[in-house]
Amino acid sequence: MRIAVISDVHGNRLALEAVEASIAMVGVDATINLGDLFAGPLDPSGTADLLIERNYPTVRGNHDRYIADGLPPSTAPVDKFVSERLRPVHLDYLRSLPATRDIEGEVFLCHGTPTSDEEPWLDGWWTDRTVTMPGEASVTKQAEGLDFPVLLCGHTHVSRIVRLRDGRLVVNPGSVGLQFNYGAPDARYAVLERHGGQWSASIRAVPYDFEAAAQQVIANGFPQWAEAIRTGWASAIGLF
Amino acid sequence: MRIAVLSDVHGNLEALDAVLDDIARQGVEQTVALGDFLSGPSDPLGVADRFIELGLPSVRGNHDRYITDGRDKDWHIDALVRGLLDARQRQWLASVPATLLLEGDVFLCHGTPRDDNTSFMDTMVGTTPTMHPRDYIEAEAAGFDHEVLLCGHTHVPRSLRLADGRLVVNPGSVGLPMEIGSPDARYAIIEKRRAGWNTELRAVAYDHAAAAKQALDKGYPYWAEALTWGWASPKGL
Numbered sequence: 001m002r003i004a005v006i007s008d009v010h011g012n013r014l015a016l017e018a019v020e021a022s023i024a025m026v027g028v029d030a031t032i033n034l035g036d037l038f039a040g041p042l043d044p045s046g047t048a049d050l051l052i053e054r055n056y057p058t059v060r061g062n063h064d065r066y067i068a069d070g071l072p073p074s075t076a077p078v079d080k081f082v083s084e085r086l087r088p089v090h091l092d093y094l095r096s097l098p099a100t101r102d103i104e105g106e107v108f109l110c111h112g113t114p115t116s117d118e119e120p121w122l123d124g125w126w127t128d129r130t131v132t133m134p135g136e137a138s139v140t141k142q143a144e145g146l147d148f149p150v151l152l153c154g155h156t157h158v159s160r161i162v163r164l165r166d167g168r169l170v171v172n173p174g175s176v177g178l179q180f181n182y183g184a185p186d187a188r189y190a191v192l193e194r195h196g197g198q199w200s201a202s203i204r205a206v207p208y209d210f211e212a213a214a215q216q217v218i219a220n221g222f223p224q225w226a227e228a229i230r231t232g233w234a235s236a237i238g239l240f
Numbered sequence: 241m242r243i244a245v246l247s248d249v250h251g252n253l254e255a256l257d258a259v260l261d262d263i264a265r266q267g268v269e270q271t272v273a274l275g276d277f278l279s280g281p282s283d284p285l286g287v288a289d290r291f292i293e294l295g296l297p298s299v300r301g302n303h304d305r306y307i308t309d310g311r312d313k314d315w316h317i318d319a320l321v322r323g324l325l326d327a328r329q330r331q332w333l334a335s336v337p338a339t340l341l342l343e344g345d346v347f348l349c350h351g352t353p354r355d356d357n358t359s360f361m362d363t364m365v366g367t368t369p370t371m372h373p374r375d376y377i378e379a380e381a382a383g384f385d386h387e388v389l390l391c392g393h394t395h396v397p398r399s400l401r402l403a404d405g406r407l408v409v410n411p412g413s414v415g416l417p418m419e420i421g422s423p424d425a426r427y428a429i430i431e432k433r434r435a436g437w438n439t440e441l442r443a444v445a446y447d448h449a450a451a452a453k454q455a456l457d458k459g460y461p462y463w464a465e466a467l468t469w470g471w472a473s474p475k476g477l
Contacts, residue, residue: 022438122421133369133419136471161443162421165469183361183371184401186439200424200445205399207436232401233374 001194003107004031005173007154008061011040011082012177012229013047014216015187018208019176026191026204032103034154035061035111038090039240040178041222042213044082047177048090059109060097061155062117063240068094078240081220106199107192108148112155115142122172123158131158131181140164150192150199157181157236159188159203171201177213178225179232180239185210186232241344241432244271245411247392248301251280251321252415252467253287254454255425258446259414260290266429272342274392275301275350278333280416281463282454284321287415288329300336301350301392302357308334315477317460344432347386351393354380360389361410362396364474369396369419378402388430388437395474397426399439407437415451416463416477417470423448424470 004023009016023031033056038044051058065071066079068091086094099117100110111117121142124132143151143164151170158181159174174188186205193200210229217225228234244263249256263271273296278284291298306318308330325333338356340348350356360380363372371377381389381402389408397412412426420426424443431438448467455463466472 018435130370130373133421136421136469139421159441160421161424163424163443163445163470181371183374183377184399186399186401198445200443202440202442203397203399205439205441207401207438209435231374231403 002026002028003103003192004028005034005152005171005190005192006031006056006176007034007173008036008157008175008178009033009047009051010036010175010177011038011042011044011047012213013043013050014213015177015208016047016050018206019187019189022204022206023189028191030103031056032107032109032152033058034109034152034173035059035097035117036063036154037061037094038086039063039067039079039082041078041081041220041225042177042216044085045087045090048086048093052090052093057101057103057109058097059101059111060094060099060117061111064094064097065117067091076240078222081222102148106148107150107152108146109152112153113142114146114151117155120156121153122160122162122170123156139170143168143170159190161201161203169199169201174203178228180228180234180236182232184232185230242268243346243430244268244427245274245390245409245430246271246414246427247274247411248276248395248413248416249273249287250276250413250416251278251282251284251287251317252451253283253290254451255415255446255448256287256290258444259425259427262442262444263427268429271296272348272390273298274348274390274411275299275336275356276303276392277301278307278321279303279315279317280455281317281320281458281460282415282451282467285324285329288325288332292329292332297340297342297348298336299340299348299350300333300338300356304333304336305356341386345387346390346430347384347388348390351391352380353384353389356393359394360391361398361400361408362394364394364419377408381406381408396420397428397441399428399441405436407439409439412441416466418466418472418474420470422470423468
């Protein structure tokens with residue numbers, strides 16, 4: 001059993017296509033998606049068309065919620081830009097997504113933590129322009145009461161593989177479409193594999209035409225995104 | 241071109257053999273090793289014999305150098321291993337170079353290209369592992385104009401792209417997880433495709449309880465703790 005895990009595509013269809021090509025070469029039984037699908041000043045409607053066609057098992061991210069519900073954060077410049085470009089069918093799709101779900105009782109999906117789509121789980125990066133490993137107590141606490149061998153989260157854009165003391169695996173695949181604080185523009189995703197009842201994980205970094213993606217954000221009037229897209233080093237502050 | 245990269249085995253034969261089994265299923269053309277082979281209590285001599293048998297392209301780590309050359313403030317473990325090695329094992333360890341350039345323009349080092357005891361991308365200073373600033377990493381890579389720079393030492397897996405497109409990869413540690421939140425053995429596979437080098441950072445579940453028991457039986461309970469949970473700080477080792 002092999003499952004590809006993607007997250008935080010953020011409207012970057014070029015990065016998504018590169019990741020899908022990589023997944024096709026790996027050969028998986030399923031692909032699943034942890035949210036923040038369209039919220040980026042790149043190609044939100046093109047990304048929406050592709051992801052709706054794919055119909056991967058998906059949970060909603062915080063930006064998906066802001067856009068779908070028309071909540072105040074959706075008036076933030078990026079969410080506003082994206083909302084204006086999405087068609088009703090795209091918004092209906094976002095509204096149909098659950099906050100959490102599981103795959104056959106084996107794999108649990110959420111965006112941030114099991115109880116919040118805005119809280120980070122496996123990284124505490126937004127205290128500074130870097131990545132920081134959180135402590136064991138905080139990581140373990142978020143997993144309380146969730147009886148699944150694999151717990152998946154996104155949101156921080158930082159890929160990590162953690163194994164709790166009871167053997168459960170917690171994995172963040174990183175971000176497909178928006179790298180920051182992390183030192184590489186390459187698109188990220190994860191692959192889960194089950195051998196003899198034991199789950200393990202790997203993180204993949206895939207080069208793609210990030211310069212073409214940077215040209216999209218510049219053309220769309222969001223030049224502050226270009227550094228993140230080109231280098232992977234920018235801070236998340238000021239992007240949205 | 242598809243290459244498996246392993247590093248920082250630290251005397252853990254259980255983890256090394258699990259990684260070698262996993263590599264055998266991944267269809268790689270070559271496997272390379274980035275040093276700190278033996279410094280650990282579990283089974284350093286078994287690891288030495290395995291590497292002698294495999295003959296992998298390898299570079300030496302700082303602890304390999306301490307074992308062969310000695311140093312003022314020895315780790316207990318380095319002194320222990322130095323006393324255990326036979327002539328053949330000592331000769332092998334002393335023969336491993338500090339850096340190596342593979343065909344395909346892939347450069348191997350342990351810490352940074354210039355120093356086996358300097359961390360390249362991550363820093364373990366303080367209590368929270370984090371990354372070095374971009375300028376620091378770029379400066380350490382300056383002058384080493386190769387498509388891929390492979391390094392170990394920090395035990396933190398990472399795939400980073402320098403401003404000019406060169407890739408820097410740390411596969412993490414096969415045998416000694418530190419502040420990473422998992423006992424699984426880590427290694428990497430790099431692969432050159434049409435669009436450039438891809439990286440795969442793998443975490444392999446293995447019988448870490450057996451490796452921890454070996455450490456405990458030899459009187460190293462803190463090592464056993466590190467091997468069992470993967471949250472230990474390097475400070476206590």
